[in-house]
Amino acid sequence: MTNSVSSFTTHEVANQTPPIGHYNAWLSDTALRNAVAREGGAWAEPQLLEFGAVAGGELMDLGYTANENPPKLRAFDRYGHRIDEVEFHPAWHRVMELGMRHGVHAFAWRHQDTPGAHVARAALSYLHAQAEAGSGCPLTMTHAAAPTLRHAPQLARDWLPKIHALEYDPRVLPMQSKRGCTVGMGMTEKQGGSDVRANTTRALLQADGSYALVGHKWFFSAPMCDAWLVLAYVDQSLSCFLTPKLRPDGSRNAIHIQRLKDKLGDRSNASSEVEFHGAYAQIVGEVGRGVANILEMVALTRLDCMIGSAALMRQGCVQALHHAQHRKVFGKLLSEQPLMQNVLADMALESEAAIALTMRVARAVDAGPRQPGEAALARIATAIGKYWVCKRCPPLVNEAQECLGGAGYVEESNLPRLYRQAPLNSIWEGSGNIQCLDVLRALGKEPEAREALFAELLAARGLDASLDAEVHWLGEALTDRTTLEVRSRMLVERTALALQASILLRAGNMEVASVFCRSRLGGEHGLAFGTLPADAPFGYLIERSFPGV
The missing domain is CATH 1.20.140.10 (Butyryl-CoA Dehydrogenase, subunit A, domain 3)
Known part of the structure; x- marks a missing residue:
């Protein structure tokens, strides 16, 4: 005697919450809309309405994929050349593209003559972070770099147009050849943490007026960026430097990624430990005014x-x-x-x-x-x-x-x-x-x-x-x-x-x-x-x- 079971259903699926599906994260948020209007950002409602649909739609979907496929360190190419690159899933790149296209990193500066621009930009970031929070790291630092860079007028003239562009460009190219640039940060070291005065990284003045950095950073945020603001000592004076991924001649800067951090969360994003082996850097502001x-x-x-x-x-x-x-x-x-x-x-x-x-x-x-x-x-x-x-x-x-x-x-x-x-x-x-x-x-x-x-x-x-x-x-x-x-x-x-x-x-x-x-x-x-x-x-x-x- 044989038993043949071609199909077997244990039960009917019922009382399960349906997926939320795509929704407009701006339009459905009364408290947010009230707060933005109250604080002077209501003029940006068209942009927020548009991005609200993206944040509650495509961006939300991409967030799952980007977090299921975290970045990987490619320290060397197949021939043994040091490249210090971070490889991301296409979903991450699309997340960054959408965030930058809608100005999460630059809206306040592109509209800085209009009161409420920072309020509107905060709302854009709030919408973005609900869908994919890890990408907020490079977007935030790119946004926040502007006031510091303005302490070096020539650097600001060169870099800010690229930093405030609405195009995401992940290619490893000199800044001048990029459609848009991102900026990260390197402050903390193993021995100091929040106590940056305990840092040991040194900046050595070069004949051409640039500096060579020697030292390390225990948390070097967003190592895939085009440049980083870094703290280092000039003699006994803690100072701030812009350290690009590429040297002025187009060669790779001497920033060696030691490893990517294996973090509790923020898994879509790359955080790293690095060493500086005479890395090219330009001072931002006066010596001793780094902090x-x-x-x-x-x-x-x-x-x-x-x-x-x-x-x-x-x-x-x-x-x-x-x-x-x-x-x-x-x-x-x-x-x-x-x-x-x-x-x-x-x-x-x-x-x-x-x-x-x-x-x-x-x-x-x-x-x-x-x-x-x-x-x-x-x-x-x-x-x-x-x-x-x-x-x-x-x-x-x-x-x-x-x-x-x-x-x-x-x-x-x-x-x-x-x-x-x-x-x-x-x-x-x-x-x-x-x-x-x-x-x-x-x-x-x-x-x-x-x-x-x-x-x-x-x-x-x-x-x-x-x-x-x-x-x-x-x-x-x-x-x-x-x-x-x-x-x-x-x-x-x-x-x-x-x-x-x-x-x-x-x-x-x-x-x-x-x-x-x-x-x-x-x-x-x-x-x-x-x-x-x-x-x-x-x-x-x-x-x-x-x-x-």
């Missing part, structure tokens, strides 16, 4: 850390909300169940507060050259926001995973990728303690920074009693200089929450602002998401965040 000059770049990359973390939070919310709107448990949609509504609404509230603060800092950066008060606010609020928004990202993304259950732990969803990416921005460009110390430094040495900060907080005076009480407490806590450093994390955290509250209150949507103040300042919240007060407007917050596609 001050490169910190102008760091100020912008720290803003992009906020943008990147806020973007991951947003995408985590999108994934969780979409799942809850389609998945039934115990006979009801998840989105209809009271406890899940609390979780989803709380996440949506956190995400909105994150993008509200981020865009306010972007406006301060934008207006700083024209308004001293905004420049002072940018200096202190960037560190505050970088600390807090980046700290809030990992727990929110983990909560989003939990909303999907086991499916959120499986690589076929993009939540494991978001979760691996989530810790990066709290580490990159200065970890949490560095940000807190920067806040203390600004408060202690720049009276105008303290004045700008409290002007921003007090702009919402009288709109909510819990905020008024918090601002009063902050004033007293910051005046007490004893044990200030050891208390600084608590102080920066509470300042960030007060800033978010002030921004949301002045935005005028009291359903959002009131529950934020009650939960974050008024004590009506626990330590986990999903602990909003029982009468919070759950349905409104959920619908506002992502109405579904």
Whole structure:
């Protein structure tokens, strides 16, 4: 007797959340659109609308492929010649092409005479990072290099037109022959980390006025770029240098990639360790002004850390909300169940507060050259926001995973990728303690920074009693200089929450602002998401965040 089983179906597939599919990441994000308009970037809506479709469509698809195929180091060619090249999957190149075509790296500089340009550019970066965060590294550094390069007028005249071009050109060619260029950074060394004064790389003056670099970098970001801003010592003076991939004669520069970093996340992107063996470099600015000059770049990359973390939070919310709107448990949609509504609404509230603060800092950066008060606010609020928004990202993304259950732990969803990416921005460009110390430094040495900060907080005076009480407490806590450093994390955290509250209150949507103040300042919240007060407007917050596609 034989049994023949030609087909066997165990069950019908049902109650599975459908793919989100392509959607417009700009049009579906009310909090983002409100924040961009509020901070002066509404004039860029046509560009944001166009890129929103790309970010929620083709770019989202490419993100999966780019992360499934990480870069590979090709240190030598087949004949044994040293080439120090990084090989990427075509999906990465397409991601970079789309990002640069839409100005993620250059929009603010191409429109620098229009107020709000940095706000609009921040929104472009926010949309991009939701789909593929790793490429944000070279795009961010290329964007942020401009202020530092302007300390060397001739270098700026030569390089900035290529850096601000809207074409991605991965070919290894002299800058003059490229359609567009990207820029990376090399600051940290093994023995120093954030303490760049402990660096040992030396810069030796050459007869033609250039320098030869000898040393190493422990984190050399984006080794596939066309040039890098690097810190090195000239005698006892730490200075900044532009170090191109190719020497002026077209030969390869003596920058030897030792290995690519095997990172937790950011896997689509290449980070490396390098050695300089007499690498050609040109000084940027004055000898001894290296830290001050490169910190102008760091100020912008720290803003992009906020943008990147806020973007991951947003995408985590999108994934969780979409799942809850389609998945039934115990006979009801998840989105209809009271406890899940609390979780989803709380996440949506956190995400909105994150993008509200981020865009306010972007406006301060934008207006700083024209308004001293905004420049002072940018200096202190960037560190505050970088600390807090980046700290809030990992727990929110983990909560989003939990909303999907086991499916959120499986690589076929993009939540494991978001979760691996989530810790990066709290580490990159200065970890949490560095940000807190920067806040203390600004408060202690720049009276105008303290004045700008409290002007921003007090702009919402009288709109909510819990905020008024918090601002009063902050004033007293910051005046007490004893044990200030050891208390600084608590102080920066509470300042960030007060800033978010002030921004949301002045935005005028009291359903959002009131529950934020009650939960974050008024004590009506626990330590986990999903602990909003029982009468919070759950349905409104959920619908506002992502109405579904």
